[in-house]
Amino acid sequence: MSRDFRRDLNREFDAISGQPSPALSARVRAALAEGRPYRTGPFWMAGLAAGLIAAIVVGVLVVASFNRHQTSVLPGTAPTPGSSPSPVATTTPSAMPSQTPPDSNLPPFVCVGPISLAGTHSPMVAFVDAVRSGTHTGYDRVTIEFSNGEPGNVDMSPHEGTTFTQGASGQQVTLQGSTGLLVIIHGADEHTAYNGSTDIKPGYSMLLELRQVEDFEGTVQWGFGLSKTACYRAFYLTNPARLVIDIQNS
Amino acid sequence: MSAVMEERPTPMQRATAGDADSFAMLIDPLLNPAYRLAAVMLSDRMAAEDAVQEASVKAWRNLRQLRGDESSLRAWFLSIVANECRMTRRRRWWSVVKSADVETELRNDAPSHEAVTDLRRAVARLDPDERLPLVLYFYLDLPLDEVARTLRVSPSAAKSRIYRAARRLRSDLTLEEVS
Numbered sequence: 001m002s003r004d005f006r007r008d009l010n011r012e013f014d015a016i017s018g019q020p021s022p023a024l025s026a027r028v029r030a031a032l033a034e035g036r037p038y039r040t041g042p043f044w045m046a047g048l049a050a051g052l053i054a055a056i057v058v059g060v061l062v063v064a065s066f067n068r069h070q071t072s073v074l075p076g077t078a079p080t081p082g083s084s085p086s087p088v089a090t091t092t093p094s095a096m097p098s099q100t101p102p103d104s105n106l107p108p109f110v111c112v113g114p115i116s117l118a119g120t121h122s123p124m125v126a127f128v129d130a131v132r133s134g135t136h137t138g139y140d141r142v143t144i145e146f147s148n149g150e151p152g153n154v155d156m157s158p159h160e161g162t163t164f165t166q167g168a169s170g171q172q173v174t175l176q177g178s179t180g181l182l183v184i185i186h187g188a189d190e191h192t193a194y195n196g197s198t199d200i201k202p203g204y205s206m207l208l209e210l211r212q213v214e215d216f217e218g219t220v221q222w223g224f225g226l227s228k229t230a231c232y233r234a235f236y237l238t239n240p241a242r243l244v245i246d247i248q249n250s
Numbered sequence: 251m252s253a254v255m256e257e258r259p260t261p262m263q264r265a266t267a268g269d270a271d272s273f274a275m276l277i278d279p280l281l282n283p284a285y286r287l288a289a290v291m292l293s294d295r296m297a298a299e300d301a302v303q304e305a306s307v308k309a310w311r312n313l314r315q316l317r318g319d320e321s322s323l324r325a326w327f328l329s330i331v332a333n334e335c336r337m338t339r340r341r342r343w344w345s346v347v348k349s350a351d352v353e354t355e356l357r358n359d360a361p362s363h364e365a366v367t368d369l370r371r372a373v374a375r376l377d378p379d380e381r382l383p384l385v386l387y388f389y390l391d392l393p394l395d396e397v398a399r400t401l402r403v404s405p406s407a408a409k410s411r412i413y414r415a416a417r418r419l420r421s422d423l424t425l426e427e428v429s
Contacts, residue, residue, distance in 0.1 A: 005420055006388050012373050013389045017289035017298070024281055024299055028306045032270045168333050169402060170379070191315055 060152065109231035109248050114157035117234055117243070119150030122187060125218055126151035126241070129193040133202045133210065139246040140207035142224070144185070146241040151220075152187030154243060156234055164223035167214025175225030176201065176208040181232060183222045183245065190215040206230050206249035262320045266313055273310050280324055281306075283390045284331045290385045291335040291378040298335075305334040325392075325399035332382055332400070339378065372419045380418065383411040 119126070130145040159180035163172050190198075190212060198212035206227055214221035224247070231248040264272035277284075281302060288298035288305075309330050316326050373381070386397045398408035 005416075008369055009373070009384065009388050009419065012370055013286070013290050013385060015370075016293055016373075017286045018295055020282060020285035020289075020299060020302075024285060024302065025278055027299070028277070028281060028303050029271075029274045031303050031307050032274050032310050168336070169329075170336060171402065191312060 106246075107233050107235055109233045109246070111231040112158075114155060115232070115234055116156075117154040117236065119152050119154075119187075119236070119241075121149060122152040123149045124187065126185075126188045127193040128185075128188060128190040128220060131194070131196055131200065131210075131222075133200060133204070133207060135202070135204040135207070135249065138248065138250055140202070140204045140249050141247075142207070142210060142222075142245045144183075144222075144243040144245075146188070146243070147193045148241075150236055150241045150243070151185045154186070154234065155184045156232070156245065157182055158229065159223065162209075162223070162225040164211070164213045164221075167219065167221060168216045173211060173213065173223070175211055175223055176203075177225035177227050179226050179229050181224040181226060181230075181245075181247070182213075183224065185220040185222075185243070187218055188220040189218065190220045204249065206247050260320070262323075265310075270310065273313065276320070276323060277306055277309065277327060280327050283324075284328060286389060287328060287382070287385050288331055288335050290381055290389065291332065292338060297338055301334040301338050302331060305331040308334065322399070325396045328386070328390075328400045329402060335378060369419060376415060376418060380411075380415040383408060384415050384419075387412045 126146040126149055128144055129147040130143075132143045132145070134141045134143075159182040162175040162177045162180045164175065164180065164182065165172050198215075199209070200211070201209045203209075207224060208227055209225035211223050211225075212220070213223045224245075226247065232246060234243065234245045236242065237244055259267070261272040261276050265276055284302045284305065285298055288301040289295050292298050292301065305327070309327050312330075316322060318326075376384075383397060383401060386392045386400055387394070392400070394408060395405050397412070398405040401408050401411065403411070
């Protein structure tokens with residue numbers, strides 16, 4: 001690299017950036033002492049943002065109240081009539097951890113389209129404190145455990161290929177396998193109580209890799225790398241709150 | 251009889267334990283490079299200071315996510331600043347991309363006006379994520395492995411990104427020149 005190029009480039013960058021204001025350091029210290037940032041922008045923007053957030057929260061609460069105690073299975077994948085109630089709603093407090101109900105009581109596997117789960121009595125932010133995987137006859141299982149209750153909402157959908165875009169950074173990651181499954185957990189946080197791996201490679205027959213692709217501003221996303229397209233199901237277990245995702249492997 | 255020497259906690263240990271002053275002391279030398287990075291990515295000096303401030307608070311709140319010791323702090327902090335800049339740009343959906351606030355003053359030792367103009371136009375055409383590796387490597391003079399850690403990619407991927415972005419500014423560049 002010629003010195004001229006570096007010098008000329010840096011001159012351009014200097015022209016763009018200039019010098020920071022002498023008050024920047026003090027500003028940052030003040031913000032750190034308060035534990036929250038303050039902005040130089042007009043106050044009406046903050047007011048507008050607060051209004052929007054309040055409207056969204058009210059909207060989410062209204063929608064959540066309709067969805068409570070039920071699993072909604074989207075396009076063309078409604079549970080068959082007569083199928084047993086989903087264990088999603090089985091949140092009666094109990095001293096003992098709830099066990100996985102018999103298969104007949106679990107929601108059916110879904111082969112096409114997304115699945116949504118609504119949490120019950122969800123905290124503002126549900127803290128993930130464990131992520132586990134296992135393989136069983138008929139399915140590979142991922143369990144995401146929360147320390148303080150079920151998250152507000154979970155969306156899952158098949159993902160074309162195994163390349164996922166990471167939240168916040170926008171960078172792409174490619175997982176093992178030929179196809180994927182994306183799990184989006186709204187109202188959750190994985191950096192407060194979770195210190196396990198964010199890239200797990202169980203190498204089962206169907207589930208090859210799972211990787212956290214976002215943990216930012218109350219949204220946690222995991223991408224699953226699968227060996228081929230598979231049917232899947234999801235439900236909650238309680239005490240402690242656990243999101244269980246099964247991927248058919250036979 | 252034995253004497254027990256109590257070791258004084260390092261600023262990093264004090265910061266991790268919740269001491270905001272210690273954290274402020276740790277990042278103080280990083281504010282200038284962080285500001286320069288943000289200003290080039292955003293082409294807006296006021297927004298750059300806001301981004302640095304918000305990134306500082308986010309870093310403070312998430313300090314325990316920092317892997318490694320104090321020597322990892324710079325790359326980690328700059329990656330938060332870069333993320334904050336991306337978010338700032340997304341938030342500014344109503345605004346257009348700004349050009350530099352201040353024009354370069356041509357000096358006697360400056361290259362010809364034509365050459366400067368060409369380079370400036372080429373820099374302006376780069377999107378912020380293309381400017382980022384150039385800023386880290388050329389402007390902030392970070393070593394390649396630290397550029398890689400800031401970009402959260404491998405060193406070879408970081409080198410490729412620097413090369414690709416620099417090639418958009420100087421088409422006759424060779425990979426060997428990005429060493």
